[in-house]
Amino acid sequence: RKEVEQDPGPFNVPEGAxxxxxCTYSNSASQSFFWxxxxxxxxxxxxxxxxxxGNEDGRFTAQLNRASQxxxxxxxxxxxxxxxxxxxxxxxxxxTALIFGKGTTLSVSS
Amino acid sequence: DGGITQSPKYLFRKEGQNVTLSCEQNLNHxxxxxxxxxxxxxLRLIYYSQxxxxxxxxxxxxxxxxxxxxxxxxxxxxxxAQKNPTAFYLCASSIIGYQETQYFGPGTRLLVL
Numbered sequence: 001r002k003e004v005e006q007d008p009g010p011f012n013v014p015e016g017a018x019x020x021x022x023c024t025y026s027n028s029a030s031q032s033f034f035w036x037x038x039x040x041x042x043x044x045x046x047x048x049x050x051x052x053x054g055n056e057d058g059r060f061t062a063q064l065n066r067a068s069q070x071x072x073x074x075x076x077x078x079x080x081x082x083x084x085x086x087x088x089x090x091x092x093x094x095x096t097a098l099i100f101g102k103g104t105t106l107s108v109s110s
Numbered sequence: 111d112g113g114i115t116q117s118p119k120y121l122f123r124k125e126g127q128n129v130t131l132s133c134e135q136n137l138n139h140x141x142x143x144x145x146x147x148x149x150x151x152x153l154r155l156i157y158y159s160q161x162x163x164x165x166x167x168x169x170x171x172x173x174x175x176x177x178x179x180x181x182x183x184x185x186x187x188x189x190x191a192q193k194n195p196t197a198f199y200l201c202a203s204s205i206i207g208y209q210e211t212q213y214f215g216p217g218t219r220l221l222v223l
Contacts, residue, residue, distance in 0.1 A: 004152070008150065032210055034210050041198075042216070042217075043200055043214035043215060043216055043217055044153070044200070044214055045214070046210070046211050046212070049210060087152060087153070089210075091209060091210055095209065096158065096160065096166075096209060097143065097155050097158055097168065097209065098153075098155075098209060098210070098212060099155075100145075100152035100153040100154075101152050102150065102151055102152040103152055
C-alpha cells in the first residue's frame, strides 16, 4: 500500500462549482500534512497545511481526520485558474522529508 | 531575487553516459532535496542533504549520486547504472525544522537518446 494515496481524477467541473479531493495515508505515526499545487509542467508550490481543527484560506478548506487517516481539500466557487494538479503530502516519521501522493488533476471550465 | 535555479531545462543523455544536473539556491537554506517525477506519478525522493558534506538516500537512490560541497549547491549525477532515467527532476530546499515548506526549482527534463 502506498504511503499517501489519492484519487487521480481528472475532476472536470464548471466555474463556480464546489469540488472536494480526498487523500488517505498509511503511516499512523505521520504528524504533519499539506496540500501542494502543481501547474502543468511546472514545479509544485505549497498551497496550505492541514490541521485536525481544519484550515481555511479563502475558498480553500483543508481537513485532517486522524482516526480515519484521511485528508481532504475543499475548493469553493472554482475559478479557471484553479485548474492544476493537487498533491497530498505527508511529512515522514523522522520529520526529514516529504512523501507525495500522485496528485489529483482538476480542470475548471467556463 | 532569492530562489532556486536548475540547469539545464532540458538535457539529453546517450546510453551509457553519466550526466549531472545543477541545482543552486541563494535562500540560505540548510536542507536540499532531489526528486524525480514520472508522468502521472507523484514526486519520489532520490537524495536529500541537511548539512554540507552530508546527505542521505531517499526512496530511489540507486543509479544516482550527489555531492554537497557548498551550502548553495546540490548537484545530482544520473549514472549509466540508472536504466530508466527519462523523467522530470526537481530540486528543492527548505529551512531545517520547516521541511513542510519546500521551495522548488523549475526542474530539468532528462531524455534518453
